[in-house]
Amino acid sequence: MITKRGGGGKASGAGTVINAIATYKGSAFGIELWTYAEVELGADFKGIEGEIEVEGEKSADTKLIERCVELVLRKFGLPLCGYVKTRSEIPVGSGLKSSSAAANAVVVATLDAIGEEAKDAIGALEAIRIGVDAALDVGVSITGAFDDACASLLGGIVITDNRKKELIKRVEKDSEVLIFVPREKAFTADTDVKRSRLIAPWVNLAYELALEERFEEAMTLNGFLYCAALNFEPEPMLKALECGIKGVSLSGTGPSFVALVEEEEKEERLREAWSELGVEGRVIKSRINNQPLV
Numbered sequence: 001m002i003t004k005r006g007g008g009g010k011a012s013g014a015g016t017v018i019n020a021i022a023t024y025k026g027s028a029f030g031i032e033l034w035t036y037a038e039v040e041l042g043a044d045f046k047g048i049e050g051e052i053e054v055e056g057e058k059s060a061d062t063k064l065i066e067r068c069v070e071l072v073l074r075k076f077g078l079p080l081c082g083y084v085k086t087r088s089e090i091p092v093g094s095g096l097k098s099s100s101a102a103a104n105a106v107v108v109a110t111l112d113a114i115g116e117e118a119k120d121a122i123g124a125l126e127a128i129r130i131g132v133d134a135a136l137d138v139g140v141s142i143t144g145a146f147d148d149a150c151a152s153l154l155g156g157i158v159i160t161d162n163r164k165k166e167l168i169k170r171v172e173k174d175s176e177v178l179i180f181v182p183r184e185k186a187f188t189a190d191t192d193v194k195r196s197r198l199i200a201p202w203v204n205l206a207y208e209l210a211l212e213e214r215f216e217e218a219m220t221l222n223g224f225l226y227c228a229a230l231n232f233e234p235e236p237m238l239k240a241l242e243c244g245i246k247g248v249s250l251s252g253t254g255p256s257f258v259a260l261v262e263e264e265e266k267e268e269r270l271r272e273a274w275s276e277l278g279v280e281g282r283v284i285k286s287r288i289n290n291q292p293l294v
Contacts, residue, residue, distance in 0.1 A: 004042030005115075009108025010034055012289045013090040014097040014151035015177060015258035016251045017159075017210055017219040019226050021196040022203040024163040026147030027210040027218065030155040030289035031177050031258075033096065035088040037105035039069060039113045045081040048073075053087045054098070064099060067134040068106040075130070076118060084109070093185030095252030099140045100148040103131030108153075108294060124294040128153055129165050142193060148252070155289045159210055171213060172290040173260075178267055180236050180257045180274045182281035191253045195229045216247030216260060223249030223257070230254060239273040260288075 013033040020026030048069050050062030065084050073080055084106055090098040107127045111118045122130075128149045135141040135149075147160040150167055159169040202225050209218035220237070227234040227250050236257040240248035247260040261267045271283050 004040065004044065005113055006038060006040045007109045007112025007114070008036070008038050009105045009112055009293075010036045011101040011104035011108065011152045011293055012155070013101050014148050015179070016095065016222065016249050017157060017215055018147070018203065018207050018222050019196075019250075019252060020143045020145070020147050020160070020162045021191060021193060021253070022200040022229075023207065024143055025159075025161055025204075025207050026143070027157065027159045027207070027215070028097070028147045028151035029157040029173070029177075030151045031096070031179070031286045032289045033090045033284070033286055035086055035090055035098065035101035035105045037065070037084065037086045037102070037109040039082060039084045039106065039109040041073075041078070041082040041110075041113045043079070043081060045083055048080055048082050048084070050083070051085040052102075053085070054092050055089060059092070063138040064134060064140055065102055065106045067138050068103050068131055069110050071130050071134055072107055072110040072114070072118075075122075076114060078114070082110075082113075091181050091256070094181050094256040095250065095254050096179065096181075096256055097145070097148040097152055097252065099135055100131065100145050100152045103134055104128065104149060104153040104293070107131045124153060124292065125150075125167060127294060132165060142191060153293050155291045155293065157215055157288070159207075169211070173215070173288055174290070175260045175262055175288050176267060177286045177288060178259045178261050178270055179251070179284040179286060180281060181284060182255045182279050184255055192230065196226070199225045199229050219247050219249035219258075219260075226250050226253075235277060236274060239277065240270055243269040243273055245270060
């Protein structure tokens, strides 16, 4: 039995290039919004308990982070005794991959708590797959969101096959990211999957653009397709295009929109355009995170 010991980890949020719900093939990029996890292991804990703090508020649903700890401990044949706490600056239910970030951060923190031998035994992709399995187990994801999880832990822009849990390509890109986060929330588990599957042939076209590293075109096509399928108003995207932005999309299953912005003048114009939409929400400025976190 492990004597009482602790570990820490962190992972980033992510924005969407290609939403994988229609085809199980996806693409996403890490963004500099963070989730931090702390894990304590020891015989004096009764089972696995979790605590979540998001933007200063406590959340009651700790199933995902507890399941992540459990899967890591089971992998090493260790007793299921521990405490996990996460703290996040990623808005929940906004399409910015808060679940993937939480899962990754907790898996990394649990491995850190077990010790160097655990971190050496499990590579980055295997750590990501543990978090994906946990997300599927507790029902917070439809495809397992392997694309989002890879972007969250590996950084850069990733392209994946979520069905095979396979990383196809990873590319680094320097860009500012402007994010429009409406006050309303939209949870992945509530998504209309049947309507999403109807647009699969056109999402495949967007995926081909991503494979050619035409990421701005890919994400913009993806955004219009999913706005139509999931009944989101595309006006935030049209406003971005009017400002000269080339890459903008509905992120995940919404309701947030993400735009790649490489010029300060366009950023100011877009910020102003989004503020005039008449939709209650906020604009967050970030960057693509290119730094692997493991």
